[in-house]
Structures are given as C-alpha cells and as structure tokens.
Amino acid sequence: MEQFDVIVIGSGGGTKIALPAAQRGLKTALIERDAFGGTCLNRGCIPSKMLIYPADMIYAIRNARRVNVYADQQIDGDFSALVQRVTKTVSQMSEHFADKVRQLDHLDYINGSGHFVADKVVEVNGRQLTAPTIFIATGARPSIPEIPGLADTPYMTSTEALRCESLPKRMVIIGASYIACELGHVYEAFGTETHFLVRSALLRQEDDDIRTAFADDFRQRHTLHMGFEPVEVRWEDELFCIRLRHNEKGTEKELYAEALLVSTGVDPVTDDLGLEHTAITCNDKGFIEVDDHLQTAVPGVYALGDCVGNYLFRHSVNFEGEYLMRTLFEAPSDEPIVYGAVPRAVFTVPEMAAVGAGEKQLQQQGVDYVVGRADYADSNMGMARMLENGFAKLLFDRNSRRLLGAHIIGEEASDLIHMLILGLQQQVTVEDLLQMIYIHPALPELIRDAVRDARDQLS
Ligand SMILES: Cc1cc2nc3c(=O)[nH]c(=O)nc-3n(C[C@H](O)[C@H](O)[C@H](O)COP(=O)(O)OP(=O)(O)OC[C@H]3O[C@@H](n4cnc5c(N)ncnc54)[C@H](O)[C@@H]3O)c2cc1C
Numbered sequence: 001m002e003q004f005d006v007i008v009i010g011s012g013g014g015t016k017i018a019l020p021a022a023q024r025g026l027k028t029a030l031i032e033r034d035a036f037g038g039t040c041l042n043r044g045c046i047p048s049k050m051l052i053y054p055a056d057m058i059y060a061i062r063n064a065r066r067v068n069v070y071a072d073q074q075i076d077g078d079f080s081a082l083v084q085r086v087t088k089t090v091s092q093m094s095e096h097f098a099d100k101v102r103q104l105d106h107l108d109y110i111n112g113s114g115h116f117v118a119d120k121v122v123e124v125n126g127r128q129l130t131a132p133t134i135f136i137a138t139g140a141r142p143s144i145p146e147i148p149g150l151a152d153t154p155y156m157t158s159t160e161a162l163r164c165e166s167l168p169k170r171m172v173i174i175g176a177s178y179i180a181c182e183l184g185h186v187y188e189a190f191g192t193e194t195h196f197l198v199r200s201a202l203l204r205q206e207d208d209d210i211r212t213a214f215a216d217d218f219r220q221r222h223t224l225h226m227g228f229e230p231v232e233v234r235w236e237d238e239l240f241c242i243r244l245r246h247n248e249k250g251t252e253k254e255l256y257a258e259a260l261l262v263s264t265g266v267d268p269v270t271d272d273l274g275l276e277h278t279a280i281t282c283n284d285k286g287f288i289e290v291d292d293h294l295q296t297a298v299p300g301v302y303a304l305g306d307c308v309g310n311y312l313f314r315h316s317v318n319f320e321g322e323y324l325m326r327t328l329f330e331a332p333s334d335e336p337i338v339y340g341a342v343p344r345a346v347f348t349v350p351e352m353a354a355v356g357a358g359e360k361q362l363q364q365q366g367v368d369y370v371v372g373r374a375d376y377a378d379s380n381m382g383m384a385r386m387l388e389n390g391f392a393k394l395l396f397d398r399n400s401r402r403l404l405g406a407h408i409i410g411e412e413a414s415d416l417i418h419m420l421i422l423g424l425q426q427q428v429t430v431e432d433l434l435q436m437i438y439i440h441p442a443l444p445e446l447i448r449d450a451v452r453d454a455r456d457q458l459s
C-alpha cells in the first residue's frame, strides 16, 4: 500500500487541489484516465468558445448592414480548418499541462482509471494508494435519453459535435439548454440548417422575460419545434429520421437530417468508481452526496464539481476546489461552503447572463421587490451600435433597496454581469450602484439606466 497525503481523482477541477497541495509539499497523487484537463479543456468550455467566437464574427458580418457596412456577400467560414485548429490547440494544451504536471515535485501524476477498494483505498494500474484526505472530482458525461432506435444511430453528443470536421446541411438538436443553444449557434452561423426539439422552453431555467426574448430572437435563425419530443430515431441512407410527437396534442411529424445532436443534460461519472466498496452514498441520479463541507459519508473523503452536481460549471468547481484547499490546508477552519452569487452565461447570439434570484423565485419566497429595466436600444452605446433588441433587468428588495438578482440579454452580457456579481456579493443597494461614475458612453450605462428605473419606482 502506497501512502500519500492527498489523492485526487480527476484532472479537471481536481487540479485546483492537486497542484497547490503538491506546491505546499504534500505528497499528492493525481489520477486521470483520459486527457489531462478534464471536460472544460478537452471537450467543453474551451473548444466550444473557440468555435463560438468565429460564429459570432460571422453573425456580426451578416448583420453589419444595419450600420452601413456591406460585407455580407462573401462570408467564407472554413469550418473544417477551424475545427482542426481547435482540436489541435486543445490537445497541445492538454499535453503541455500534463508535461508540466509530471515535472512537479511531490506530485505523482498517474494515467489510469482509479476506483475505491475500501473507504480510504484507491486502486489504479494495479497500485493501491491510501491517504488521510481523498478528493473525488470525476465529472460528468453526456446523458443519453432512452429514445427507441437512438442507440443504433451515429448521433453526436457535444464531444463529437466539437470535433466534427464536416458541416452537415441540416442538424436536429434534442435539448434546449446551454449545449444545444451554443452548438446550434455555431453550426447555424457556418451554414447548417438547425432544428431544435424543445420539450418545454428554451433556457427553461431562466427568468420568463429573458426566455421569451431569447426564443423570439433565436427563432429568426433556427427552427424551433416547440412542445415536441423525439419518440423514435432511425438511420436510413445516411440520414437520420426523427419521429416527433407533440407532448400535449399528440400530433406526430418526421424530420430528416444529416446530423443529430443529443444535448439533454449530463450524468455523473460515479458508476465505475467502486463506491460500493465504501460508505460513500449517491442520490438516485448517481451524484455523490456531500455535506456543507463537501465531505462524503466517509470522513476525509471529499467530492466536488459535476460528480456532486451542486452546480455544473467550471467556475463553480474552481470555487469548490479553492474552498477545500483553503479550509483544509491553507487556513484550516470549520466554515461551511457558502456559494454566494453563482453566475451563469449562455454564449450565443443573443448572449445572456444572470446572477441571483429571478422573479418567480422571489414571488415564491414572498419577497417584495421592484424591477428596474433598461433596453440596449435606449442606451448611448446601444444606439451607436444600432442594437434593436436586448435589455438588462435588475431586481431590488423594496425595503432594503438591495440588489437581489440581475438578468441581461444582449451584446456582452457575460461581461456586463460581472459588476452585478460583485454587487450581489457585497449586498449593494440602488444608491451604491448610482454613486459610481459610469464611463460614457460604455455599455454598462445600461446597468445604470436599469438602476435608475428601479429608483424611480422606489422613490
Ligand atoms: C460542451 C460544453 C461546454 C461547456 N461550457 C462551459 C462554459 O462555458 N462555462 C462553464 O463554466 N462550464 C462549461 N461547461 C461545463 C464544465 O465543463 C464542467 O462543469 C466542468 O468542466 C466540470 O469539472 P469537473 O472537474 O467536475 O469534471 P471534469 O472536468 O469532467 O473532470 C473529471 C475528470 O475525471 C476523470 N475521471 C473520471 N473518472 C475517473 C476515474 N475513475 N479515474 C481517473 N480519472 C477519472 C475524467 O477523465 C475527467 O478528466 C461545459 C461543458 C460542456 C460539455
């Protein structure tokens, strides 16, 4: 049995612990069975955003006429070259980081599949390792719904869609959330005809006004089959045939397409971890159960990231890793994890970003709130850019005048939200947000205008 101070399974968010632990001189084992860097680097955030940026550019060129720039005659996006570059870049980055990690003192980077054989014993490549503190950061994989026929077809998940070098003429997309919208945006921008099967709503987790505005904008470029679910998939003569049924009316129709993207959420990667040899428990979906210190049912064994599923973002697993590192090693303390304001963004056209409470949540909680709203079109920069759509919507507590939530749809939403993330964290009021000087005529004046709208209703 090999004795370590720290064992980490998974090199995505797990690196937030393994690397600083080794740098502190703790004898650390980092176990990874696939490419170094996990989902974000190899098949998630990074390659998707490397594809989304050129897609945004194509979209901007297509729409440049509104500001008297006529560049839309000859847009020639080389999708195949782009995908090859993205694939090469992320592979090189992964190998580069793995090489660096192999050179770190106190760190044993083990390429292999780890599984528990007892509460505190992990087996990998025939070696048995133990440590007083073990971290499980094994992530999640695409969840595949049980649709008759689907398993016998060459459908894609995000993993394949990010590496697909040929552009399909038509793509059917099952799902209506982050991955569906972001990858649908990429393919449509390069020329694919996109069809979304939307069971309930696009971005159903978002504030109603944002969802409605998003769908109104999105349907100008994508075909949305609202309320339809796939009931059968066939692969015939190099084409997918997808039979859809309306979930209320029961009507059916068939769609044919060269490509099918399944983007229906994720399942935790916990089924082959040997957890049955431990006291660690999972919920009915397989996510590892942890307490408010991210500790599993086995003292000294912690879990973080997608395999826990408190949030499913890279920024949230980073936060969890930093919390664990701080409270266990850097400044030991018994403080529970407090997530505060966890923001989110969907990188599409239109872009959206949000943090904090939505109206429905506040209504359910019986909170008395006001909504401050401002349209991009009415802001100076929005007017300069001739932006017709998009708005910021801020929710404030009527009594304390504190910010409770922020929702933005439109250009640079994922950047604009940042001042409001800090605002929520610092519990700022309407007055705090109006005391600062906004650069004129930068886009954040939109936020100021929304705060003024709220102030006018409060005074
Ligand atoms: C297409 C796509 C786009 C995304 N875009 C964004 C975005 O823009 N912003 C954002 O915040 N989030 C985004 N996400 C989500 C984000 O990638 C994940 O939430 C995050 O990467 C989860 O990190 P993790 O450390 O929990 O898991 P992972 O990064 O998945 O790491 C888990 C690692 O554990 C390894 N592993 C699993 N089991 C074992 C085992 N038994 N032994 C050894 N190794 C094992 C896996 O190989 C993997 O490398 C995106 C996801 C996808 C799929």
Ligand SMILES: NC(=O)c1ccc[n+]([C@@H]2O[C@H](COP(=O)([O-])OP(=O)(O)OC[C@H]3O[C@@H](n4cnc5c(N)ncnc54)[C@H](O)[C@@H]3O)[C@@H](O)[C@H]2O)c1
Pocket: 145, 174, 175, 176, 177, 178, 179, 180, 182, 197, 199, 200, 201, 203, 204, 229, 230, 263, 264, 265, 266, 311, 312, 313, 344, 345, 346, 347
């Ligand atoms: N920008 C970002 O931060 C970003 C980008 C991509 C992915 N992610 C992360 O990756 C995770 C996975 O993303 P996702 O979009 O696949 O999952 P999701 O869980 O957000 O959405 C799943 C979608 O699939 C639909 N769906 C589920 N089962 C279905 C079925 N049988 N038939 C039809 N529709 C069905 C749901 O209604 C929903 O629209 C997300 O939780 C997200 O946190 C984040």
